[in-house]
Amino acid sequence: MSTPLPPQEPLSLWDASSEEADVSRRFAEDGASVDIAIVGAGFTGLSAALHAAELGLSAHVLEAEKPGFGGSGRNVGLVNAGIWLPPAEVRDKMGETQGAKFLKAFGEAPSRVFDLIEKHQIRCEVTRTGTLHAAHGPSGLRDLQGRHAEWQRMGEPVDLLDRAEMTRLTGTDAFHGGLLDHRAGTINPMGYCRGLARAALAHGAEISTGVTVTGLARKAGQWRVSTDQGTLLARHVILATNAYTDTLWPGLQRSFTPIHFFQLATPPLGPEAAHILPERQGLWDTGRVMMSLRRDAQDRLVIGSMGTVFGDAKRGLSR
Ligand SMILES: Cc1cc2nc3c(=O)[nH]c(=O)nc-3n(C[C@H](O)[C@H](O)[C@H](O)COP(=O)(O)OP(=O)(O)OC[C@H]3O[C@@H](n4cnc5c(N)ncnc54)[C@H](O)[C@@H]3O)c2cc1C
Structure with a gap:
């Protein structure tokens, strides 16, 4: 079970004006095993987590910053x-x-x-x-x-x-x-993003923020998801990192033109x-x-x- 993190400076108007509260939470699942590990807590990652959790699958979203930090919390709406x-x-x-x-x-x-x-x-x-x-x-x-x-x-x-x-x-x-x-x-896109996060949590998904995924390795039918704060084992991985994609998956970064x-x-x-x-x-x-x-x-x-x-x-x- 992860615990809430203290609030940070707003990153956009939508962040400051959202009626939905930030659900940033610490990573506390070192070594745990889930059905789906999801990298990135924007619309894509959070919607995937919500729908997976509604289907009874265990899902854990790992986000380097906070929900909506990427395009999802900054767009036109x-x-x-x-x-x-x-x-x-x-x-x-x-x-x-x-x-x-x-x-x-x-x-x-x-x-x-x-x-x-x-x-x-x-x-x-x-x-x-x-x-x-x-x-x-x-x-x-x-x-x-x-x-x-x-x-x-x-x-x-x-x-x-x-x-x-x-x-x-x-x-x-x-x-x-x-x-x-x-x-x-x-x-208000940040409000929507946070609402998805709230709903995903309510359905049993885990969301950890301030945790960067640094490596993905497939071993014995499972993904070993390495982060800067520990590891997670997963049957499936969804990369929902959008234009914030780093070098985590070879070649993916090159598919974006900022x-x-x-x-x-x-x-x-x-x-x-x-x-x-x-x-x-x-x-x-x-x-x-x-x-x-x-x-x-x-x-x-x-x-x-x-x-x-x-x-x-x-x-x-x-x-
Ligand atoms: C200025 C702007 C305006 C836009 N306007 C609209 C609009 O009006 N309507 C519309 O439909 N779309 C709009 N879009 C597009 C829309 O915002 C995106 O398509 C959408 O937000 C993508 O969501 P996402 O969840 O895929 O990615 P994002 O919301 O970008 O999330 C990706 C997340 O991945 C995280 N991440 C990346 N690497 C790692 C890692 N290694 N470990 C952990 N976390 C990681 C990032 O921190 C980030 O939070 C706009 C985009 C921009 C930038």
């Missing part, structure tokens, strides 16, 4: 139904049958997330008014028209909006049009923000240097874009 690529390109790359299965699975992803939130009563500022994919220019609008035709063909609830409709839904006439995807919504993205939040704006995203959709645009915009539950505007920000909020920031 758009619960999108699809991936970056247009549906037609997914079909081209994967073939008609696999592409269709893939798109269906991703199309259902938001309802899976919303079901988990509902089932485990996760407090994560959930909104279900859709997300907006905004056309930054004429080429972006053509891209969105193509995506819309594809989604329509698949019978998905996605609307193509003209400039006037986008102006009403965003508070700016900067966008040439947009897609409103009714399947989607927004969350791209930086920053977000800035205003103070809570109250009625001043009422005309901006009045229905609280989260927004991302079609620009190559993509930007994002959303409101949080306290009416902060959270603005993001690709790149790295230097400096500090008081003395000035540069990109």
Whole structure:
């Protein structure tokens, strides 16, 4: 049984504003044996632990920092139904049958997330008014028209909006049009992550934080999972380390190309923000240097874009 760790400095707005508490816990299982060892406590690792525990399997999540330390506690919080690529390109790359299965699975992803939130009563500022994919220019609008035709063909609830409709839904006439995807919504991602952790623990999974997995070796039908604080034996291992992957598994790190993205939040704006995203959709645009915009539950505007920000909020920031 592991014990809670003291709180640390917040790593993001979502960390500071999450209603769900941090469940960081010490590693105290040296030499124990489990069905599944999971490396990384983001959405992937925690969801895997929760689902494994619900099936009656013993699962132990090992996290170098704390739950949500990676992308899961820092992202925009758009619960999108699809991936970056247009549906037609997914079909081209994967073939008609696999592409269709893939798109269906991703199309259902938001309802899976919303079901988990509902089932485990996760407090994560959930909104279900859709997300907006905004056309930054004429080429972006053509891209969105193509995506819309594809989604329509698949019978998905996605609307193509003209400039006037986008102006009403965003508070700016900067966008040439947009897609409103009714399947989607927004969350406080750290809240969701911590809620998954809470639910996984409640179902009997173990989560240890501040413990780095340093080696994986297969011996006599079991994995020996070495960490900087002891070892764990496991029948299966899930690597849920995402872009934070280190040298743990040969070659895996090389499969990632790091791209930086920053977000800035205003103070809570109250009625001043009422005309901006009045229905609280989260927004991302079609620009190559993509930007994002959303409101949080306290009416902060959270603005993001690709790149790295230097400096500090008081003395000035540069990109
Ligand atoms: C700025 C940004 C904005 C994004 N916006 C969105 C969005 O709006 N909507 C959306 O759907 N997706 C978004 N994403 C993507 C989304 O955040 C990720 O796909 C998701 O969080 C990945 O979750 P994960 O659990 O796989 O990995 P992560 O949450 O990154 O977790 C990986 C974890 O592994 C741990 N780890 C790594 N190596 C080890 C080791 N050796 N031992 C122990 N622990 C280890 C790390 O500490 C980390 O906590 C965004 C990503 C970023 C960065």
